[in-house]
Amino acid sequence: MSMRVALFATCLGDSFFADSVADAVRLLRHLGAEVHYPEGQTCCGQPAFNSGHMDEARRAAMHTVRTFDGADYVVLPSGSCAGMLRQMYPSLLGEPAAPLAERTFELAQFITQVLGVQDLGDGLQGRHIAYHHGCHALRELGIEDEPVSLLSRAGASVTDWEADQECCGFGGLFSVKIPEVSVAMADRKLDSLPEVDFITSADGGCLMQMSGRARRRKAAVRFRHLASVLWEATGRGSNPTAGAAL
Amino acid sequence: MSAREEILTRVRKALADREAHAHPGDFGSWQAEPSGSIVPAFMEAFTSTGGEVVRVADEAQAGAWLREFSADFSGTAIGDGVPMALRPPLAAAPPAAADLGVSMATSGVAETGSLVLGARDGRRTQLLPPTHVVFLHTSDTVATLKEALNAMKGTLPSAIGLHSGPSKSADIGQVLVRGVHGPGRVIAVLIGADQ
Amino acid sequence: MSDPRPADYATAAAATLRDTPEVRTAITAATRTFDAHRRAAYAQVAAEEWRTWMEGVKNHLLTHLADYLEQAEEQLTRNGVHVHWAGTGDEALAALGDVVDAHGVGGVVKAKSMLTEELGVNAFLEQRGVRVRETDLGEYIIQLLGEPPSHIVGPAIHRSLEDCQALFHRELGTSPDATPDELAGAARDALRSDFLSADLGISGGNFLVAESGTVALIENEGNIRLSTSVPPVHVAFVGIEKLLPRFEDLSGFLQLTSRAATGQAIGTYVSLIQGPRRADESDGPTEVHVILVDNGRSSLLADDTAWEALRCVRCGACLNVCPVYRQTGGHAYGWAYSGPIGAILAPGLLGLENAMPLPHASSLCGACEDVCPVRIPFTDILLHWRHQAVERGLASTTEGLAMRAFAGLTERPRLYGAAARALRHLPIEVGGSALPVLRNWTAERELPKPSVRRFAQLWKDGIA
Numbered sequence: 001m002s003m004r005v006a007l008f009a010t011c012l013g014d015s016f017f018a019d020s021v022a023d024a025v026r027l028l029r030h031l032g033a034e035v036h037y038p039e040g041q042t043c044c045g046q047p048a049f050n051s052g053h054m055d056e057a058r059r060a061a062m063h064t065v066r067t068f069d070g071a072d073y074v075v076l077p078s079g080s081c082a083g084m085l086r087q088m089y090p091s092l093l094g095e096p097a098a099p100l101a102e103r104t105f106e107l108a109q110f111i112t113q114v115l116g117v118q119d120l121g122d123g124l125q126g127r128h129i130a131y132h133h134g135c136h137a138l139r140e141l142g143i144e145d146e147p148v149s150l151l152s153r154a155g156a157s158v159t160d161w162e163a164d165q166e167c168c169g170f171g172g173l174f175s176v177k178i179p180e181v182s183v184a185m186a187d188r189k190l191d192s193l194p195e196v197d198f199i200t201s202a203d204g205g206c207l208m209q210m211s212g213r214a215r216r217r218k219a220a221v222r223f224r225h226l227a228s229v230l231w232e233a234t235g236r237g238s239n240p241t242a243g244a245a246l
Numbered sequence: 247m248s249a250r251e252e253i254l255t256r257v258r259k260a261l262a263d264r265e266a267h268a269h270p271g272d273f274g275s276w277q278a279e280p281s282g283s284i285v286p287a288f289m290e291a292f293t294s295t296g297g298e299v300v301r302v303a304d305e306a307q308a309g310a311w312l313r314e315f316s317a318d319f320s321g322t323a324i325g326d327g328v329p330m331a332l333r334p335p336l337a338a339a340p341p342a343a344a345d346l347g348v349s350m351a352t353s354g355v356a357e358t359g360s361l362v363l364g365a366r367d368g369r370r371t372q373l374l375p376p377t378h379v380v381f382l383h384t385s386d387t388v389a390t391l392k393e394a395l396n397a398m399k400g401t402l403p404s405a406i407g408l409h410s411g412p413s414k415s416a417d418i419g420q421v422l423v424r425g426v427h428g429p430g431r432v433i434a435v436l437i438g439a440d441q
Numbered sequence: 442m443s444d445p446r447p448a449d450y451a452t453a454a455a456a457t458l459r460d461t462p463e464v465r466t467a468i469t470a471a472t473r474t475f476d477a478h479r480r481a482a483y484a485q486v487a488a489e490e491w492r493t494w495m496e497g498v499k500n501h502l503l504t505h506l507a508d509y510l511e512q513a514e515e516q517l518t519r520n521g522v523h524v525h526w527a528g529t530g531d532e533a534l535a536a537l538g539d540v541v542d543a544h545g546v547g548g549v550v551k552a553k554s555m556l557t558e559e560l561g562v563n564a565f566l567e568q569r570g571v572r573v574r575e576t577d578l579g580e581y582i583i584q585l586l587g588e589p590p591s592h593i594v595g596p597a598i599h600r601s602l603e604d605c606q607a608l609f610h611r612e613l614g615t616s617p618d619a620t621p622d623e624l625a626g627a628a629r630d631a632l633r634s635d636f637l638s639a640d641l642g643i644s645g646g647n648f649l650v651a652e653s654g655t656v657a658l659i660e661n662e663g664n665i666r667l668s669t670s671v672p673p674v675h676v677a678f679v680g681i682e683k684l685l686p687r688f689e690d691l692s693g694f695l696q697l698t699s700r701a702a703t704g705q706a707i708g709t710y711v712s713l714i715q716g717p718r719r720a721d722e723s724d725g726p727t728e729v730h731v732i733l734v735d736n737g738r739s740s741l742l743a744d745d746t747a748w749e750a751l752r753c754v755r756c757g758a759c760l761n762v763c764p765v766y767r768q769t770g771g772h773a774y775g776w777a778y779s780g781p782i783g784a785i786l787a788p789g790l791l792g793l794e795n796a797m798p799l800p801h802a803s804s805l806c807g808a809c810e811d812v813c814p815v816r817i818p819f820t821d822i823l824l825h826w827r828h829q830a831v832e833r834g835l836a837s838t839t840e841g842l843a844m845r846a847f848a849g850l851t852e853r854p855r856l857y858g859a860a861a862r863a864l865r866h867l868p869i870e871v872g873g874s875a876l877p878v879l880r881n882w883t884a885e886r887e888l889p890k891p892s893v894r895r896f897a898q899l900w901k902d903g904i905a
Contacts, residue, residue, distance in 0.1 A: 015861050135808075175881075209886070216886050257507045360711075368723045404716050408711035408713070423624075426664070428664075
């Protein structure tokens with residue numbers, strides 16, 4: 001009896017990390033899930049919510065609740081969007097959001113907590129990786145050890161990084177409202193980073209922020225979405241540069 | 247309406263629809279029960295912040311220790327709370343001029359390493375001289391700050407000071423320095439046996 | 442504090458980063474050290490239960506505030522303390538002015554107090570020809586520099602050892618390469634005579650115990666004990682939210698506030714002041730005044746979401762962990778309180794229109810919530826203020842229009858998809874220079890490249 005999973009690609013996933021979202025589909029199927037993609041999906045509403053535009057946020061949220069109505073599980077390749085559905089929708093919409101909130105998971109969280117999978121394979125042997133803990137995944141969803149464990153049990157060495165749990169400075173619209181401080185926060189992440197093959201994270205926004213700054217600084221470090229790295233961990237993923245945030 | 251009435255009215259109005267919260271009551275334990283007796287716990291806490299400790303058996307020994315210790319100082323200010331037995335003949339000086347101050351603690355708190363000093367003893371003596379000797383009977387030490395506060399509640403002087411080590415600051419380039427305003431050296435002389 | 446200027450936050454932050462990058466280095470180092478000490482101190486105790494207890498005590502206090510204020514006044518008066526009530530900052534200063542006039546005060550020694558920064562006490566006194574000497578070493582340093590404090594607990598953390606050496610050489614004649622000990626010694630000597638000759642000592646109040654009328658003050662140097670013991674008159678400014686119900690509540694609050702602020706089991710000196718000197722005491726002030734200050738706190742109390750900010754014990758732990766604060770230090774925030782607590786207090790105490798954009802000076806990372814000893818829900822309150830700003834028309838019209846258009850797209854999947862497809866054809870270079878929003882990104886970062894095909898398209902084409 002395979003598990004039915006509704007995939008929520010998210011705005012950034014859909015437009016900027018499409019290959020990684022595809023890798024998430026491959027990974028979930030490989031682990032035995034039946035993946036559905038409700039085509040009416042749009043945006044979780046977080047940009048409006050975080051800027052205080054609650055009416056607009058509510059509209060996007062209600063649409064999302066309707067779109068995913070009846071799903072057994074909703075899985076997102078994004079800590080911040082998953083956090084929005086799990087933690088914020090109940091306070092935004094009340095009761096109507098409760099069923100969706102309970103069944104929503106970020107990808108790594110779903111793999112470890114719902115599928116009960118701790119070992120994906122050994123496809124990351126010899127890789128030196130830095131893991132960026134996105135704030136929503138870490139503090140809203142309480143996800144701390146799961147992604148790191150999946151990576152290291154697949155053979156990667158996940159490096160000690162003094163700033164790994166510090167905010168990268170994206171914060172959605174914060175990145176363009178208070179840009180100089182946002183950039184200084186990205187610099188803090190990059191300046192404290194040891195030598196690694198690449199940085200990975202569960203959040204596209206964080207990856208865009210740090211890679212955008214790194215490329216402007218002509219830093220060589222690469223960035224890959226966690227979904228692609230976890231797919232590679234199974235040993236089935238064939239393209240080691242897949243999911244590179246450009 | 248006076249400012250008092252206006253403020254109280256505004257506060258009451260602000261709270262008119264607010265659910266009232268009950269006081270959560272006493273908090274059980276702050277940390278793991280200190281192992282061993284109170285006096286060693288006090289000593290460890292007090293010395294960990296840079297304070298010094300001397301043990302003597304009784305007041306006679308305490309007085310003798312002070313006479314010897316103060317020989318290197320030019321002038322001593324003595325708190326009013328220090329009993330005569332603990333005041334051997336010493337060269338006296340007013341607190342603002344003395345290089346040694348001597349006080350009597352009313353109690354000591356083990357969990358925070360604090361000497362409890364009352365205003366009756368004289369605050370200037372407790373603060374102005376750069377070296378401060380404080381006598382404390384071991385029978386006056388308690389395990390927790392809560393116990394110490396409850397014990398003093400009924401007989402509060404105009405001011406109490408909890409002194410938990412030498413004066414310090416890290417405001418200059420984040421480097422720790424001692425004796426910025428209060429004494430840079432504080433010595434607790436514990437009189438009596440372990441409790 | 443002269444006119445608060447939170448409105449300048451974004452430009453002030455940019456200027457700090459551009460013109461004085463050493464501030465970011467100094468503040469980052471200092472706050473990381475403070476936070477490391479706090480973390481170690483929390484780990485030694487049952488921190489989670491303790492925080493919950495402190496939250497509970499403050500919630501009880503605040504929801505019974507009028508009764509506790511009356512009890513505090515009764516106890517203070519019984520102890521011989523003069524109690525003043527100040528609804529506004531002006532009333533608080535006027536009460537101080539009365540004491541100054543009544544005693545012909547010429548010189549004041551001041552203990553560090555954020556409330557007196559908020560009220561602008563120093564400027565008020567100086568305008569009346571009263572000499573004011575800050576006695577906390579960090580406050581003394583910034584007073585000599587003519588700067589406001591950069592941090593709640595360490596006012597001068599934005600300044601390096603070299604800065605202090607140069608400053609003291611100029612002001613006190615110490616040698617240009619004096620050690621920290623020598624500098625501290627010079628400050629001690631200079632301030633000693635101020636303590637002994639001052640007519641008035643001014644302090645704040647960490648806590649005011651309603652049950653006993655006790656003003657509690659925490660410090661490490663001894664300057665607060667001296668400022669409140671030596672001069673003949675002592676005035677304490679206490680915000681109405683700083684009360685505690687019971688004398689024994691002090692045990693928990695003194696200890697966890699110290700752990701949260703500096704990682705210490707307790708501050709080196711704690712003063713528990715009941716009133717003026719008694720007949721059997723050889724020193725102490727003969728007159729003690731407590732000025733209870735509202736200055737916007739009661740209006741903050743009325744806000745069903747933001748009132749929780751009033752639990753604050755001013756430990757600075759939120760500043761020490763805030764990734765936004767540590768890039769610039771406190772000056773960019775433009776008023777007495779900076780970092781996360783500054784961002785959530787400002788709309789309540791200054792009015793939302795005067796506090797903008799501080800509720801947006803946050804990436805909502807939530808690190809502050811993890812450490813606050815009284816569990817203030819920073820994220821909820823920041824979102825609340827952002828929402829209030831939109832409701833009250835303080836958000837930009839362009840943003841409002843964009844959000845409405847955006848909401849329309851999110852409800853119409855086909856339009857949303859069309860917009861997403863169009864996005865990849867947007868001439869980014871032109872867009873980058875034309876749209877201010879994009880310019881704010883591209884000034885210092887490369888834009889992300891859209892995926893060759895959207896995921897929706899990949900799904901349609903089939904994922905192997």
